[in-house]
Amino acid sequence: MIKYLGSKRTLIPVLSQLGQASGAKTALDLFTGTTRVAQAFKKQGMTVTASDVASYAECFGKTWIELDGESVNQGELAEALAELESLPGIDGYFTQKFCVEARYFQPKNGERVDAIRERIEADYRDSWMYYPLLTSLILGADRVDSTTGIQMAFLKGWASRSGNRLELRDPELLPGVGRSIRGDALEIVKDLPAVDLAYLDPPYNQHRYFSNYHIWESLVRWDKPDTYGIANKRLDARDAEMKSPFNSKKTMSKALAQLVDDLKCDTMVLSYNNESWLSRDDLMDIASKRGHVEILDFDFKRYVGSQIGVFNKAGERVGNPGAKRNIEHIVIAGEKQTVKRMLASIK
Ligand SMILES: C[S@@+](CC[C@H](N)C(=O)[O-])C[C@H]1O[C@@H](n2cnc3c(N)ncnc32)[C@H](O)[C@@H]1O
Known part of the structure; x- marks a missing residue:
């Protein structure tokens, strides 16, 4: 796998677990980048669609998601x-x-x-x-x-x-079939069929992937x-x-809200970072359109708690997430029972 800014390498075990607990058979990874998350879902037997605006991400998707490694x-x-x-x-x-x-x-x-x-x-x-x-x-x-x-x-x-x-x-190559698409998430989401699980990992700041990875x-x-x-x-x-609307403070919030509205899925999982433009409350607001919402917080590699607090490895509550830490949020939204089941699979 290539070096990639914002890649979810360290969160793959958690995202896999959440995917499994959701019971999804079909999944969408809308900002797929390296396709790591799409690959994790494919490995669990889901039929996955991976998309991104970048040509190299489409290439990775055609390789790892679209092709069935067992039939070639x-x-x-x-x-x-x-x-x-x-x-x-x-x-x-x-x-x-x-x-x-x-x-x-x-x-x-x-x-x-x-x-x-x-x-x-x-x-x-x-x-x-x-x-x-x-x-x-x-x-x-x-x-x-x-x-x-x-x-x-x-x-x-x-x-x-x-x-x-x-x-x-x-x-x-991985066994199983899937689909790889190149395009703006806001556009392609309108034409995609409904899926059980949608994963969103938009850019977090003004740095544009198109310039950051221009050689690929x-x-x-x-x-x-x-x-x-x-x-x-x-x-x-x-x-x-x-320029992506997700790379500007002015347009990010509206673009994400629009995207979340347009998604056709039972459960949504969204990655976000506390050093970015949207606050935890903004995320709650945007995600609540899709049903019950829970937010998990991870202190770079380490799980530090859900919205109810910070837990140690034994599962005991030890405090609240510190304000100054660089925290990765995973927002889960959908039918309450499913969201609770997914949350329980992590603790
Ligand atoms: C945080 S990265 C995703 C990383 C990915 N989850 C991984 O683990 O490799 C954000 C991705 O969004 C893509 N992107 C930016 N604007 C987009 C847009 N409007 N529509 C679709 N993809 C976009 C970028 O090319 C980049 O790959």
Whole structure:
């Protein structure tokens, strides 16, 4: 999995448990990013739809959510990966933009990306392997980058991992079927069929994923856009239509309320962070449109309590969530009995 801001890596065990306790058979992950949460639901046997505005997220979704790992020929994928691995490098767009003009990767690895990406486009565009191969390339490149995890800037000196040889990684497909969609959550939610469980994990602040991960966006689109600035971001990263209403304090609350209204689901789970624009009361207000609401609080990796207080590991109440902590909220809303059952599964 790639390094990704706001990724729910540490909350996966809890979200899986909540998913299971909800009894859902169908699920929607509307801001799927790395697809981690969608994958967790798929592993529990749910039929999952994953969506996001980013092209790389769509690519991950086509790989891990849409494909049934048991019905495709994984040997064929392994052969394709071995053939791509053996290609000699090419000094192309990626090398020039992201290794010479800007220094996100060492040129020897950039040349490998150019060669492999060109071959994927030429030989696999119409193959079921197209997205798994792209995913494999992104996974390999992410391991040898020279950033702190976002592509707003690169490190002054090379990160030590960037000296390693880029290696394609087996994407490890999952059994089961699903769907991957690219689009604005506010738009696509109107056309999606009803699901048992919807998970929302919108951006928490003004930092835009489109600019933070512009290299993955360009690598998937392979449209070789002009770039600007020291970071060599895509020119269209400046366009107004690339701005998400979830990235602005002015529009966030209204956009989320609209989305929650338009959802067609029995149970909703929403992730949010206490360092963001919406208060706990705002979240309660917005979520209450979907029925009974409970909020769980997590102090980064650690569960610290629900709205009734903070608990220690033995389940004893030890206080209230501290105001200054960076707390991840998980808001659960829906039919009271289901919400209570989900809550009970965590304690
Ligand atoms: C907090 S991240 C989600 C992280 C994800 N749950 C994970 O674990 O990897 C927010 C995601 O929302 C996406 N996004 C931003 N605005 C959006 C919009 N209007 N519609 C759909 N997705 C959007 C971003 O591309 C980003 O992947």
